[in-house]
Amino acid sequence: MATIEQKGMYKVFPRSGKNVSFTHYCPGCGHGIINKLIAEACAELGLQDRTIFVDPVGCGVFTYYYWDAAHISAAHGRASAAATGVCRARPDAVTIAYQGDGDLGAIGFNNAFQAASRGEKFGCIFVNNSLYGMTGGQMAPTTLDGETTTTTPFGRDPALTGHPLHVCEVFAQLQAPVYIARVSVADTRRIMQAKKAIRKVFEIQRDGKGYALLEILAPCPTNFKMDPLKAADFCMNEMEREFPLGVFRDEEAREPLAARPVPRASSCRDLFVEKDAVLPAVDDAAFAEKRFKFAGYGGQGILSLGLCVAEAARLERRHTLWFPSYGPEQRGGSANCSVVVSGTPIGSPTVEHPDVLVCMNQPAYERFAGDVKRGGTVIVDETVPVKTDPPDGVRLIRWPAIKMAEEFGVPKAANTMMLAALKKFKCTGLSDDNLEKSLVASFKKKPALGEKNRELLRLAEAREHS
Amino acid sequence: MVVIDRENCKGCGRCVAACPKKCLALGETLNAMGIKSVEYKGEGCISCGMCFYNCPEPYALKVEK
Numbered sequence: 001m002a003t004i005e006q007k008g009m010y011k012v013f014p015r016s017g018k019n020v021s022f023t024h025y026c027p028g029c030g031h032g033i034i035n036k037l038i039a040e041a042c043a044e045l046g047l048q049d050r051t052i053f054v055d056p057v058g059c060g061v062f063t064y065y066y067w068d069a070a071h072i073s074a075a076h077g078r079a080s081a082a083a084t085g086v087c088r089a090r091p092d093a094v095t096i097a098y099q100g101d102g103d104l105g106a107i108g109f110n111n112a113f114q115a116a117s118r119g120e121k122f123g124c125i126f127v128n129n130s131l132y133g134m135t136g137g138q139m140a141p142t143t144l145d146g147e148t149t150t151t152t153p154f155g156r157d158p159a160l161t162g163h164p165l166h167v168c169e170v171f172a173q174l175q176a177p178v179y180i181a182r183v184s185v186a187d188t189r190r191i192m193q194a195k196k197a198i199r200k201v202f203e204i205q206r207d208g209k210g211y212a213l214l215e216i217l218a219p220c221p222t223n224f225k226m227d228p229l230k231a232a233d234f235c236m237n238e239m240e241r242e243f244p245l246g247v248f249r250d251e252e253a254r255e256p257l258a259a260r261p262v263p264r265a266s267s268c269r270d271l272f273v274e275k276d277a278v279l280p281a282v283d284d285a286a287f288a289e290k291r292f293k294f295a296g297y298g299g300q301g302i303l304s305l306g307l308c309v310a311e312a313a314r315l316e317r318r319h320t321l322w323f324p325s326y327g328p329e330q331r332g333g334s335a336n337c338s339v340v341v342s343g344t345p346i347g348s349p350t351v352e353h354p355d356v357l358v359c360m361n362q363p364a365y366e367r368f369a370g371d372v373k374r375g376g377t378v379i380v381d382e383t384v385p386v387k388t389d390p391p392d393g394v395r396l397i398r399w400p401a402i403k404m405a406e407e408f409g410v411p412k413a414a415n416t417m418m419l420a421a422l423k424k425f426k427c428t429g430l431s432d433d434n435l436e437k438s439l440v441a442s443f444k445k446k447p448a449l450g451e452k453n454r455e456l457l458r459l460a461e462a463r464e465h466s
Numbered sequence: 467m468v469v470i471d472r473e474n475c476k477g478c479g480r481c482v483a484a485c486p487k488k489c490l491a492l493g494e495t496l497n498a499m500g501i502k503s504v505e506y507k508g509e510g511c512i513s514c515g516m517c518f519y520n521c522p523e524p525y526a527l528k529v530e531k
Contacts, residue, residue, distance in 0.1 A: 004515040005528035021471075021525045027478035027501075032522020039524070066524070188484050191519045221478070228478040 008043030028228025030218020077108025095122035119176025137223030287343030296360025301415030306337035311438035420460035475503035481517035
């Protein structure tokens with residue numbers, strides 16, 4: 001018969017600059033027992049070359065020194081989120097997240113729960129020792145009622161901090177998980193059950209069945225402030241009373257998960273760009289870069305106006321960026337957008353000192369007029385009281401955009417009236433033809449409105465201006 | 467038969483409690499870490515492996531059949 005010895009672990013662990021063959025765990029720690037079972041299951045099933053472990057923050061942080069397989073270390077609480085990425089990027093891998101009760105039950109609960117709800121294809125091994133171990137034994141969500149920790153020195157008081165969180169029971173409300181169970185490593189019989197359950201988690205992943213959660217109750221002699229055998233007794237008696245062992249879900253007979261649909265690489269382009277009109281920008285160092293700011297309140301068509309200029313630039317094969325800024329409200333809040341048009345690639349989409357500023361209301365003028373570059377232009381709606389002059393060397397144009405739009409019977413077209421001003425006063429460096437084309441294109445879902453706006457644009461442009 | 471690597475033992479005593487034949491005991495001498503590590507009494511081992519699975523350390527002991 002074969003020797004009973006450790007499988008699936010490295011022979012030496014190069015920790016802290018030394019090669020040792022013992023772990024960092026305290027004497028009698030449940031993690032050590034669990035680490036051995038995991039390495040053994042992985043090796044005995046021949047899965048070491050397929051397995052990617054996602055390691056936690058907590059006492060289990062050094063598992064990458066021990067298990068002879070691939071590893072990724074996640075930030076605190078994020079092992080299930082990282083495992084989601086791993087299992088989606090590598091659907092054929094056996095992905096195993098290893099997390100503690102502070103990690104999974106507190107900071108990372110939502111990550112773990114949502115991953116379970118989505119039925120991600122990984123196994124989550126969740127070590128519950130009823131407290132934060134590595135940081136010195138603070139209360140965790142799993143701390144028992146009355147249990148003494150450094151942050152509950154008189155025992156956990158449910159009136160103050162609630163009752164222990166039953167992770168398996170909560171996760172068992174979800175449809176997607178294939179397997180959910182709670183085991184323990186407090187004594188030999190329990191360790192043998194845990195060994196089978198860990199093996200099962202690997203088998204479910206090997207066969208691509210879906211999400212599995214295995215909670216393992218583990219003694220923490222150091223922070224329980226007990227010797228290893230008393231700590232194991234506490235684990236068996238006190239912890240199991242709160243966290244009964246058992247299988248909450250076992251649907252291992254399920255069919256393997258179907259491959260997740262992969263978003264088509266071209267889908268963004270299909271959604272946002274006209275397929276027949278995508279021509280890349282052409283470098284032209286002779287074209288002087290222009291920076292625009294359009295500002296007003298949401299609903300005045302400020303963002304659309306900026307987009308229209310950017311689209312005209314794109315039609316002209318200039319480099320261009322459009323960058324909106326607005327509050328949480330869809331209508332009525334302050335809104336502005338920045339547009340950069342350049343003959344060379346653009347570094348930043350933000351515009352602090354515009355060449356051209358278009359203001360549709362008073363706050364916009366007051367906020368941005370002082371920033372306009374010397375030699376630049378401010379176009380401000382005639383309704384805006386101009387209480388302070390723009391900086392020296394800046395041209396101020398007061399333009400009756402809102403009034404004209406009302407006169408034409410299309411009050412919403414005030415932004416088109418502003419485009420007329422940009423065109424009339426040659427503020428953009430772009431061709432009249434492209435400005436009109438982009439205006440019409442912005443109404444592509446309502447072509448009649450596009451033509452109407454083109455007509456209004458021409459009428460407004462023809463208007464005398466003093 | 468149980469084979470012990472004293473330098474990897476942390477002296478927690480879980481194997482001593484788990485051994486059905488009571489053939490393990492914590493020794494009196496210290497290993498390099500200063501720990502009274504486990505020792506095999508020299509007879510009685512039935513190679514059941516309970517000590518191995520109760521031990522938190524991967525290389526503190528193994529069981530030869």
